[in-house]
Amino acid sequence: xxxxxxxxxxxxxxxxxxxxxxxxxxxxxxxxxxxxxxxxxxxxxxxxxxxxxxxxxxxxxxxxxxxxxxxxxxxxxxxxxxxxxxxxxxxxxxxxxxxxxxxxxxxxxxxxxxxxxxxxxxxxxxxxxxxxxxxxxxxxxxxxxxxxxxxxxxxxxxxxxxxxxxxxxxxxxxxxxxxxxxxxxxxxxxxxxxxxxxxxxxxxxxxxxxxxxxxxxxxxxxxxxxxxxxxxxxxxxxxxxxxxxxxxxxxxxxxxxxxxxxxxxxxxxxxxxxxxxxxxxxxxxxxxxxxxxxxxxxxxxxxxxxxxxxxxxxxxxxxxxxxxxxxxxxxxxxxxxxxxxxxxxxxxxxxxxxxxxxxxxxxxxxxxxxxxxxxxxxxxx
Numbered sequence: 029x030x031x032x033x034x035x036x037x038x039x040x041x042x043x044x045x046x047x048x049x050x051x052x053x054x055x056x057x058x059x060x061x062x063x064x065x066x067x068x069x070x071x072x073x074x075x076x077x078x079x080x081x082x083x084x085x086x087x088x089x090x091x092x093x094x095x096x097x098x099x100x101x102x103x104x105x106x107x108x109x110x111x112x113x114x115x116x117x118x119x120x121x122x123x124x125x126x127x128x129x130x131x132x133x134x135x136x137x138x139x140x141x142x143x144x145x146x147x148x149x150x151x152x153x154x155x156x157x158x159x160x161x162x163x164x165x166x167x168x169x170x171x172x173x174x175x176x177x178x179x180x181x182x183x184x185x186x187x188x189x190x191x192x193x194x195x196x197x198x199x200x201x202x203x204x205x206x207x208x209x210x211x212x213x214x215x216x217x218x219x220x221x222x223x224x225x226x227x228x229x230x231x232x233x234x235x236x237x238x239x240x241x242x243x244x245x246x247x248x249x250x251x252x253x254x255x256x257x258x259x260x261x262x263x264x265x266x267x268x269x270x271x272x273x274x275x276x277x278x279x280x281x282x283x284x285x286x287x288x289x290x291x292x293x294x295x296x297x298x299x300x301x302x303x304x305x306x307x308x309x310x311x312x313x314x315x316x317x318x319x320x321x322x323x324x325x326x327x328x329x330x331x332x333x334x335x336x337x338x339x340x341x342x343x344x345x346x347x348x349x350x351x352x353x354x355x356x357x358x359x360x361x362x363x364x365x366x367x368x369x370x371x372x373x374x375x376x377x378x379x380x381x382x383x384x385x386x387x388x389x390x391x392x393x394x395x396x397x398x399x400x401x402x403x404x405x406x407x408x409x
Contacts, residue, residue: 099120101126110134157183161183187211213235213237229251
């Protein structure tokens with residue numbers, strides 16, 4: 029069993045090293061604070077279990093890979109960084125982390141966590157980064173984000189999540205990065221992302237999304253990176269991306285898009301937009317060629333992987349790069365238009381010629397009739 033010394037000095041109630049009093053209104057908090065004030069200014073705190081390493085100066089506790097089955101209970105309140113990754117944790121109960129008021133980083137990745145009770149992180153008022161990746165979470169309750177108002181980075185990748193509920197992220201007003209990649213998400217309920225107004229990176233790669241509703245990203249005006257690679261997306265609703273006025277990278281590669289409308293990307297008004305579209309089963313035709321030619325002509329839109337985009341249909345073009353067949357896609361339509369144009373011209377010319385011929389015949393006939401009448405009158409006289 030290891031020990032180390034943390035120094036906590038409280039000169040008066042408003043000056044305690046590293047302890048945050050924001051939103052602490054419950055009687056238990058004030059009782060603990062009182063104990064700190066009336067106790068000696070320096071104390072020794074039993075902190076480390078076997079296998080853990082604790083650095084008092086850095087306020088760092090590392091209990092990674094020591095086969096813990098429940099969260100530690102005697103971590104010093106001034107701890108800033110707590111690593112309990114690569115253990116055997118299966119669930120987190122309400123208030124699992126006690127009075128870790130100063131905690132800023134909590135690593136719980138690579139455990140067996142399948143259940144997180146509402147309010148499990150409610151005491152972690154100063155937490156900035158929470159890593160729950162590589163666990164077994166299938167759903168998140170409506171109280172998942174309670175107490176996480178200061179959180180800026182949340183990692184939930186490589187879990188078993190199948191949907192995102194409307195109230196899951198309600199308290200995450202300051203969140204800047206959300207990683208939900210490599211889950212099984214097929215549905216995002218209305219307003220599920222509605223409270224993430226400060227979000228700058230959203231990663232949904234490797235899920236089961238089939239379509240994107242028009243209001244899905246309506247409040248994400250600060251979003252800069254949107255990763256949707258490796259889903260099952262066949263279509264995007266009108267104006268799906270238009271609210272995201274800060275978007276710099278849109279990754280739609282390796283989905284099931286066969287066509288794309290010009291307005292889908294034109295509605296994004298950022299000064300510089302990089303788009304990834306390779307690995308989709310594109311139906312190469314003249315309409316699609318026009319879309320990409322227009323997009324390439326817009327200096328603020330960059331199709332970074334256009335050279336790697338390949339046709340899936342028609343069969344005659346399957347496997348060929350879109351850049352390679354770029355000049356061929358509208359040939360048939362051009363020939364058809366040319367034939368129609370020539371046909372119209374020939375028809376018009378023929379009509380003019382016939383009209384002129386008929387006019388000449390009519391004049392000649394009138395002359396003959398006039399001459400016949402003159403001869404008749406001469407013979408009579």
